[in-house]
Amino acid sequence: MWQRSILIVEGDEGLRRTLRLALQAPGRKLVEVFGLSSLVQVLRRQAVDLLLVGPWPDPAAESLAAVRAIRQAGIRLPIIVLTSQSSEETVIAALRAGVRDYFKPPFSFAEIGASVESLLEASQTPERGRRPARPSTTGAPPLIVGDSPAIRALRDYLPRVAAAESNVLITGETGTGKELVACYIHQHSGRHSRPLVSVNCAAIPDTLLESELFGHERGAFTGAHARREGHLSAAHGGTLFLDEVGEMSPAAQAKILRAIDSKEVSRLGGQAPVTVDVRFIAATNQDLEGRVAEARFRPDLYYRLNVARVDLPPLRERREDIPLLCHHYIGVLNRQLDREVQGLTEEAEASLVGYPWPGNVRELKNLLEATFIGVSSGHIGLAALPPQFRARLEALGGVPAGERERLLRALLATNWNKSKAAARLQWSRMTLYRRLAKYRLGGEARPSADESPGVSPGGPTEPQRP
Numbered sequence: 014m015w016q017r018s019i020l021i022v023e024g025d026e027g028l029r030r031t032l033r034l035a036l037q038a039p040g041r042k043l044v045e046v047f048g049l050s051s052l053v054q055v056l057r058r059q060a061v062d063l064l065l066v067g068p069w070p071d072p073a074a075e076s077l078a079a080v081r082a083i084r085q086a087g088i089r090l091p092i093i094v095l096t097s098q099s100s101e102e103t104v105i106a107a108l109r110a111g112v113r114d115y116f117k118p119p120f121s122f123a124e125i126g127a128s129v130e131s132l133l134e135a136s137q138t139p140e141r142g143r144r145p146a147r148p149s150t151t152g153a154p155p156l157i158v159g160d161s162p163a164i165r166a167l168r169d170y171l172p173r174v175a176a177a178e179s180n181v182l183i184t185g186e187t188g189t190g191k192e193l194v195a196c197y198i199h200q201h202s203g204r205h206s207r208p209l210v211s212v213n214c215a216a217i218p219d220t221l222l223e224s225e226l227f228g229h230e231r232g233a234f235t236g237a238h239a240r241r242e243g244h245l246s247a248a249h250g251g252t253l254f255l256d257e258v259g260e261m262s263p264a265a266q267a268k269i270l271r272a273i274d275s276k277e278v279s280r281l282g283g284q285a286p287v288t289v290d291v292r293f294i295a296a297t298n299q300d301l302e303g304r305v306a307e308a309r310f311r312p313d314l315y316y317r318l319n320v321a322r323v324d325l326p327p328l329r330e331r332r333e334d335i336p337l338l339c340h341h342y343i344g345v346l347n348r349q350l351d352r353e354v355q356g357l358t359e360e361a362e363a364s365l366v367g368y369p370w371p372g373n374v375r376e377l378k379n380l381l382e383a384t385f386i387g388v389s390s391g392h393i394g395l396a397a398l399p400p401q402f403r404a405r406l407e408a409l410g411g412v413p414a415g416e417r418e419r420l421l422r423a424l425l426a427t428n429w430n431k432s433k434a435a436a437r438l439q440w441s442r443m444t445l446y447r448r449l450a451k452y453r454l455g456g457e458a459r460p461s462a463d464e465s466p467g468v469s470p471g472g473p474t475e476p477q478r479p
Contacts, residue, residue: 017133018042018060022049022079023067023095032065035122036129049079053086063132064090065125068097068118080110091132091348095120113344114156123172123201124156131156157190157197158341159334163326167194174321175201180273182318183296185325188375191296192256194323199252204292207251210244215260222265226272228280245278245289252292258318259299259310270314293318328370328377335366338374342381343393353390359426361395364406366418420448 019036023029024047033043046055049066056064064083066076076094083092091113107115114128157168174181175198183191192211199209217225228243245253255261261269272278273293277286295318304310328335339362343354357365370376383399395403419438427433435445448454 017062018044019063019065019129019133020044020046020055020059020061021065021067022046022052023065024048025067028067031122032067032125035126036065049075052079053082053088056083056088056090057086061090063129064092065129066092066094068095077107077110077112080107080112084111091344093125093128093132095125121168121172124168127200128156156341157193158338159331160337161331161334163331164334167323167325171197171323172201174198174323176203177321178203178292179320180293180318181295181321181323182301183294183323183325184301185296185298186327186373187298188373189325189327190374191298191325192254194325195252195254195256195294195296198294198323199254199292202252202292204251208248209252209254210248211254211256212244213256214265215257217265219262219264222262222268226265226268227278230280241280243278243280245272245291246287248291249289250291252294255293255295255318257297258295259297259301259304261310263311266311266314270311270317273314273317328373332366335377336362338377339365339381342378346381346385350385352385352388354385354388355390355392358392358394359422361393361398363418363422364395364398368406368409417454420445421454424454 017040019041021029021032021036021043023032023045029045033045036043044059044061046052052064066079068076076096080092080094083090092111093114093116094107094112095116096107097118113132116125116128157164157171159165171194181195181198183194185191195211196209199205212226224241224243226243226245228241228246255269272289275286276289276291278289279286301310301315301319305312305315336357339357343356346352347354356362365377365380372379380399380402384393384397388397420434423434423437424431427437431442431445431449435442438445440448
């Protein structure tokens with residue numbers, strides 16, 4: 014059996030035991046160590062597929078230092094950090110150190126397990142080659158990437174939706190991740206070991222609808238050379254995902270409504286109905302309430318589907334998630350394409366944060382994938398982005414950045430050197446310290462021992478205030 018090795022570094026026996034129970038699975042080997050100091054030596058002696066570092070009293074000084082030492086030693090493997098601190102400074106430092114994922118208290122062991130599974134599935138090494146394919150119905154829940162208030166609320170809500178047996182309606186613009194959320198709900202539900210069957214409602218013509226959804230017997234019509242199991246029967250015990258449900262024709266709506274109410278399907282040419290146990294998840298980018306009011310969507314079907322409601326925000330309404338999404342997809346593409354891209358330059362990241370993203374997360378992912386065609390290492394600059402995208406940016410007249418965004422980018426670009434960041438912004442150091450305090454960045458907004466007050470390289474001296 015193919016084995017994947019996970020190294021757990023955690024000093025707390027109780028948390029280590031909980032992690033061990035959460036991560037145990039067939040085909041996995043869990044290895045535990047109790048200190049950070051010898052991690053590089055351990056990783057050089059032993060082949061490991063993933064490293065999970067637990068929370069230490071000062072993760073910035075211990076955990077992240079250990080991660081940096083691993084990266085500097087040229088050891089390439091996905092790293093997850095559990096941190097006892099939840100400041101933005103810690104998160105940014107973790108991402109810059111090369112951490113693939115991080116979790117803040119209170120820890121969700123289901124989400125940690127999902128992240129582990131996702132990183133193991135995506136990773137491969139030249140010595141071992143690609144993992145054998147596994148059935149998608151038993152995979153881990155996908156990651157919901159982001160730390161904006163909307164995404165935090167979504168992560169809190171989705172497990173409760175998953176635990177219920179209610180039908181679900183997911184709404185949101187094209188590219189916001191409706192199918193990903195449907196998969197997340199299924200994989201967190203009691204039906205996760207059974208199939209998740211997806212149906213694109215806009216792609217099935219009425220002439221094929223009954224055959225596709227309900228199946229047919231051999232000889233039921235011309236060309237029916239063999240018995241066919243329909244989508245509803247294939248999803249028995251699991252979940253049927255009706256994507257683009259707003260595009261369903263009236264005939265299709267009536268047939269789906271009948272199946273929901275009766276919990277039975279009749280194959281074309283069959284003699285008796287077949288009982289099915291299916292949970293329905295529907296998704297749409299349309300205003301279903303408006304279509305109901307216009308008599309273009311059946312109100313009874315709408316009420317059957319709209320029991321648990323999940324509304325996904327467009328990417329332009331959660332711009333603070335864009336750097337995290339970029340980091341996530343760059344990591345995925347690095348593993349898939351065996352590249353060593355380190356991230357985005359300050360200018361490129363500012364452009365992506367300011368762009369309106371009409372295609373939402375899907376457009377962002379596709380843009381990065383297109384960019385990877387021309388880059389293999391280093392940082393992605395604005396010039397490396399596809400020319401069509403740069404043309405759209407120019408048409409928008411550039412990307413204005415807010416003060417907090419400009420401060421954060423200057424700190425990132427100078428490795429958090431406050432004197433250099435002040436010079437970059439053309440501020441005095443005391444102005445920078447006051448802005449750090451205003452936006453709660455970087456801990457105490459006071460000069461460090463090596464940065465005594467004086468003339469900033471980027472601006473005139475400001476008198477200290479008591």
